[in-house]
Amino acid sequence: MEYVARVPGPPLDRYIDDLYCLTGTPRHRRMDVPPMPSGHLFLNLGDPVVLRDSDPATAPEAMADGWFMGVWTRRFTVEYPSAVRVVGVHFKPWGLSPFIGAPASELRDRWAPVDDLWQRSVDTIRNRVGETDCAATALQALEEELLARLAAPTxxxxxxxxxxxxxxxxxxxxxxxxxxxxxxxxxxxxxxxxxxxxxxxxxxxxxxxxxxxxxxxxxxxxxxxxxxxxxxxxxxxxxxxxxxxxxxxxxxxxxxxxxxxxxxxxxxxxxxxxxxxxx
The missing domain is CATH 1.10.10.60 (Homeodomain-like)
Structure with a gap:
């Protein structure tokens, strides 16, 4: 797979480590992800990605559109399709809350569809980001969307x-x-x-x-x-x-x-x- 990333400009760089495009054929379809100090936003522009919690009480879920993930305290598994096309955001540990309008604790150890937090917006964002095959243009569109949604810091x-x-x-x-x-x-x-x-x-x-x-x-x-x-x-x-x-x-x-x-x-x-x- 190809990974193209960029650090956003100010003031987003205070809250975000990088924006990235992940495309191509995965070397490994299933990956275990240990806890890392980051929240995430994913916009899926390809076939569904399956997420599996290491807690057996949580059912796996196929994510076709976009989803947020908070900081995880246990491992989870990502199951990629045969061809991947994802645009994502790695937030700093404190970086998610200014964008979601809710306590970050609501996303601890869980994923949530983008539309649960940004009502009726994921299709519009995916269309805008996904209308180009150029990673730089897609990341620029994503950066503009994030900048528009950034709340004033407290x-x-x-x-x-x-x-x-x-x-x-x-x-x-x-x-x-x-x-x-x-x-x-x-x-x-x-x-x-x-x-x-x-x-x-x-x-x-x-x-x-x-x-x-x-x-x-x-x-x-x-x-x-x-x-x-x-x-x-x-x-x-x-x-x-x-x-x-x-x-x-x-x-x-x-x-x-x-x-x-x-x-x-x-x-x-x-x-x-x-x-x-x-x-």
Whole structure:
């Protein structure tokens, strides 16, 4: 597949990591996606994409049009069609709330059709974005749509953005009490604002940043010292590391390494960086 991405201009770059087009034939039809510090918007311009929650109580769903996803705290599976054509947005952890007009907690660990939040608009947006085969033109159209829907930032969003950027800088390695003290608010207030703007608590964001640092640092082409990697990422209890790794990926570290050696990630292809073939 081809992945074409761009960082939007100000002020969208305060809330969005990138806009992207994903097109072509997937190397792997099914991909497991571990928790990552990001919300998402997808506009599907091709055949339906099937989403499967790792929670067996949630039924899989075929998404034909467009959908939002909040921050996930567990893995989910994406099942691509034989030919993919998707335009998407990777939001920063705090970046989704100014666009959806609702608490981000409503999208924690779930997906929602675009029309549930942007009433009766997905077909208009898909037609505008999808009327060209040029990625640059499609991304420009998507950027204009997002700019038109951006709400004015609030003081509480500024607080969350400041705190979350600090968590990102230290890969989650900071006590939440110290984070609250640094921002000049109570721990409860900080937690409440994270739940509203990010969808999860700052402690959960810290865990996701810590895990993402570890999983992105694994080089399956070489011997892996899991103890050293885990310690460097901030895990000081090996039993806790192993339990969290299995919860986030569905595999033990050795099973993950075996998978990555048999089915390596494609170099310089972001969709393969964290997600892994589902087998």
């Amino acid at each position: 003081r509480s969003l500024g607080l969350v953005r400041y705190a979350a950027r600090h968590l990102e800088a230290v890969h989650g390695a900071v006590p939440i009490a110290a984070l609250a003290e640094a921002t000049g608010v109570s721990g409860k207030h900080l937690i409440d604002q994270f739940r509203f703007h990010v969808g999860v608590t700052p402690k959960r964001v810290a865990r996701i940043y810590r895990f993402s640092r570890l999983i992105l640092s694994v080089d399956a082409r070489r011997p892996v010292d899991w103890s050293a990697l885990a310690h460097r990422a901030g895990y000081f209890d090996q039993a806790h590391f192993g339990k969290e790794f299995k919860a986030f990926t569905g595999r033990t570290p050795s099973e993950f390494l075996d998978l990555r050696r048999r089915l390596p990630a494609e170099p310089d292809f972001p969709p393969d960086a964290g997600p892994m073939p589902a087998g």
